[in-house]
Amino acid sequence: MELNKELNKTATESKSKLAATIKENNKPAFWFLMPSLLILTLFTFYPMIMTVYNSFFATNIRGEAAKFVGLGNYFSIFQDPLFLKSLAGTLVYVVAFAAITIVAGVVLARLATMKLRRISWFQTAFAGTMGTSAAAASILWLFLFNPSVGLASFALKAMGMTNANLLVDPTGAMIVIVLASVWMALGFAFLILLSAFQSVPPEYYEVADIAGWSQYKQTLKITVPMISPTLFFLFVVEIIDGFKMFAQIDLITGGGPNNATNFLAYKIYQDAFTFHNFGTASAESIVLTVIIALATWIQFHYTERKVYYA
Amino acid sequence: MTHIKNGSRYLLLTVVAVALLFPILLGIWASLLPTKDIAAGNFLSTNISLNNYWQAFVTTPIIRYMINSFVTAGLITIGQLVLCTLAAYAFAFINFRYKKQLFFAFLVTMMLPFEAQIIPNFQTVKAFGWLDNYAGLTIPFFTSAFGVFMLRQAFLQIPADLVDFGNYLGLGRLQFLWKIAVPYSRSMLITFALYTFLTHWNQYLWPLITTFSDDFRPVQVGLKQLQSEDTFANWGMVMATAIIVLLPTLALLLIGQKFFKRNLNAGGTKG
Numbered sequence: 207m208e209l210n211k212e213l214n215k216t217a218t219e220s221k222s223k224l225a226a227t228i229k230e231n232n233k234p235a236f237w238f239l240m241p242s243l244l245i246l247t248l249f250t251f252y253p254m255i256m257t258v259y260n261s262f263f264a265t266n267i268r269g270e271a272a273k274f275v276g277l278g279n280y281f282s283i284f285q286d287p288l289f290l291k292s293l294a295g296t297l298v299y300v301v302a303f304a305a306i307t308i309v310a311g312v313v314l315a316r317l318a319t320m321k322l323r324r325i326s327w328f329q330t331a332f333a334g335t336m337g338t339s340a341a342a343a344s345i346l347w348l349f350l351f352n353p354s355v356g357l358a359s360f361a362l363k364a365m366g367m368t369n370a371n372l373l374v375d376p377t378g379a380m381i382v383i384v385l386a387s388v389w390m391a392l393g394f395a396f397l398i399l400l401s402a403f404q405s406v407p408p409e410y411y412e413v414a415d416i417a418g419w420s421q422y423k424q425t426l427k428i429t430v431p432m433i434s435p436t437l438f439f440l441f442v443v444e445i446i447d448g449f450k451m452f453a454q455i456d457l458i459t460g461g462g463p464n465n466a467t468n469f470l471a472y473k474i475y476q477d478a479f480t481f482h483n484f485g486t487a488s489a490e491s492i493v494l495t496v497i498i499a500l501a502t503w504i505q506f507h508y509t510e511r512k513v514y515y516a
Numbered sequence: 517m518t519h520i521k522n523g524s525r526y527l528l529l530t531v532v533a534v535a536l537l538f539p540i541l542l543g544i545w546a547s548l549l550p551t552k553d554i555a556a557g558n559f560l561s562t563n564i565s566l567n568n569y570w571q572a573f574v575t576t577p578i579i580r581y582m583i584n585s586f587v588t589a590g591l592i593t594i595g596q597l598v599l600c601t602l603a604a605y606a607f608a609f610i611n612f613r614y615k616k617q618l619f620f621a622f623l624v625t626m627m628l629p630f631e632a633q634i635i636p637n638f639q640t641v642k643a644f645g646w647l648d649n650y651a652g653l654t655i656p657f658f659t660s661a662f663g664v665f666m667l668r669q670a671f672l673q674i675p676a677d678l679v680d681f682g683n684y685l686g687l688g689r690l691q692f693l694w695k696i697a698v699p700y701s702r703s704m705l706i707t708f709a710l711y712t713f714l715t716h717w718n719q720y721l722w723p724l725i726t727t728f729s730d731d732f733r734p735v736q737v738g739l740k741q742l743q744s745e746d747t748f749a750n751w752g753m754v755m756a757t758a759i760i761v762l763l764p765t766l767a768l769l770l771i772g773q774k775f776f777k778r779n780l781n782a783g784g785t786k787g
Contacts, residue, residue, distance in 0.1 A: 234689060235612035242603040242659040249656040250625045253636035260635065317532060320525055330773060331533040337769035338540065338762055339718035341736035345743060345758040346539040349546065355554050355751055357542060389539065450631050453720040457740060471631045478635050479725055491632035499627040
């Protein structure tokens with residue numbers, strides 16, 4: 207009884223001591239965090255709240271909330287054929303972009319892990335597209351597919367295509383945008399996959415060699431399952447990037463032809479800064495936010511548990 | 517036998533590398549050709565020269581655009597290094613009230629796309645008088661949750677013995693940060709700095725809507741400007757400007773590749 211009391215006393219004492227240090231530490235912690243908090247509050251939390259707020263209003267030409275319309279902006283965008291077309295196009299683009307980037311990245315990583323001298327030279331070359339900005343890369347691709355001077359257009363003509371100007375064709379423009387975006391994302395995807403490939407214990411391949419498995423079978427049955435957490439991580443990252451894609455559209459197609467490549471981020475920009483419909487653009491922004499928040503949450507949730515630690 | 521096998525492997529690797537880098541190689545080649553040869557489809561012309569580059573430097577504001585980008589990306593990198601390091605230190609080494617909640621609030625910002633915040637941010641920057649100005653281009657990006665998170669992870673890897681040693685020496689918080697935490701996490705800080713610089717050198721949407729003059733317009737938006745002006749048909753020069761823009765980032769990537777390989781994956785998959 208006595209002892210218990212004594213123990214309780216010590217526990218309370220140490221607890222209050224801890225509380226005292228925590229209290230004492232609040233001040234320095236505040237000074238360390240304050241600059242970052244200030245920036246995030248002003249340029250992330252406040253604008254996010256304002257975007258939600260604006261999405262419930264019809265806005266005037268200066269972008270001020272003029273009339274409360276409740277969910278009106280949301281109802282009207284989901285009845286607007288142009289927005290639905292944009293959303294559908296975005297989905298097609300994002301899935302094609304993410305899937306092709308990852309498959310191509312896996313192929314490159316497999317090639318770049320062959321046991322050869324000077325293989326690091328090829329690793330550097332494969333990562334090379336990572337250094338290209340979206341704007342400069344867009345111009346390179348615009349040049350490639352230009353109807354009068356583009357080598358890709360010449361090649362298509364030589365192969366017998368009558369309409370070799372892909373950029374005036376809705377499907378063609380989509381293909382060019384997907385290819386250009388994959389090309390830009392490939393360097394990063396490759397580097398991530400390369401280190402994942404290198405983290406697979408070599409003994410696995412030695413056993414598979416003894417069992418007489420082909421290289422192809424080894425990649426498919428050993429490497430891919432072993433690196434599945436990285437594949438999943440990349441897939442989500444590419445999906446998030448895909449939904450935010452903007453510069454390629456602005457420079458290569460301008461959303462055309464006939465809005466075939468007027469994807470979500472570009473439509474928001476146009477509705478906001480070309481047509482000054484801030485209310486509509488805000489509602490569309492919230493749709494984008496929900497999609498991206500969901501994807502990020504899935505990524506956090508999943509990678510936290512399933513990461514394979516080599 | 518192995519010679520032939522290895523030979524065919526090198527051939528395969530070379531073909532893939534050339535195919536992958538083809539848009540860049542073509543751009544470099546076209547930038548050396550006279551525009552009239554390009555327009556005539558004569559890509560095998562031997563009339564190569566640096567005239568397009570000379571013309572780009574003399575007749576376009578490309579150098580001014582490069583300086584603008586360099587200042588903008590540089591200021592953001594310095595800002596993020598300082599602010600993210602400070603915040604990461606607090607989350608890694610100080611116990612304080614609402615720490616969990618605050619850290620969660622930082623993480624939440626990673627889920628919110630900047631694209632959805634541009635309208636209010638545009639209005640804020642306009643109200644501050646920061647449109648078409650370095651302040652508007654840089655200050656909104658002086659911190660990032662990604663950076664705080666990445667650097668906190670790095671700080672948490674500092675061995676407890678080293679932390680105890682710092683306490684034993686009686687180092688203050690800033691001294692500990694500067695003399696132990698920062699040097700110990702050097703390679704992560706360099707990776708983070710390279711990553712931040714590249715990201716903001718390449719930034720497009722925000723400067724597109726907040727800059728109106730050549731005095732502040734960064735080079736990515738400058739490319740659009742050059743391409744949409746009457747120089748559009750002058751493909752040789754347009755390619756030269758694109759290559760000029762690519763070179764610094766390609767160089768940075770080559771220098772930083774070993775850091776990227778080592779740290780991006782650690783920050784990525786385990787983040």
